[in-house]
Amino acid sequence: xxxxIDEFGEAHVANDLDDGMIDAINNSEAVFYRxxxxxxxxxxxxxxxxxxxxxx
Numbered sequence: 001x002x003x004x005i006d007e008f009g010e011a012h013v014a015n016d017l018d019d020g021m022i023d024a025i026n027n028s029e030a031v032f033y034r035x036x037x038x039x040x041x042x043x044x045x046x047x048x049x050x051x052x053x054x055x056x
Contacts, residue, residue, distance in 0.1 A: 001013060001014075001015065001034065001035075002014045002015070002016070002017065002032055002033070002034045003032070003033045003034070004021065004030050004031065004032040004033070005030060005031050006024070006029065006030045007024075007028075007029045007030060017032065017045065022045075022047055025045055025046070025047040026047045031044060031045075032044060032045040033045075034050065036050070036052070039052065041053065
């Protein structure tokens with residue numbers, strides 16, 4: 001499950017990223033977060049890959 005916040009600050013939920021969502025990331029129109037159940041860490045998507053959010 002992916003939580004995403006659009007350019008208006010509204011939160012949405014999606015099951016997977018699509019091309020339109022990747023475009024929104026690259027155009028700085030949205031941010032996307034998920035909880036990785038394998039690593040037990042939160043991640044954000046940078047338009048190419050999921051990046052683990054470092055604690056601290």
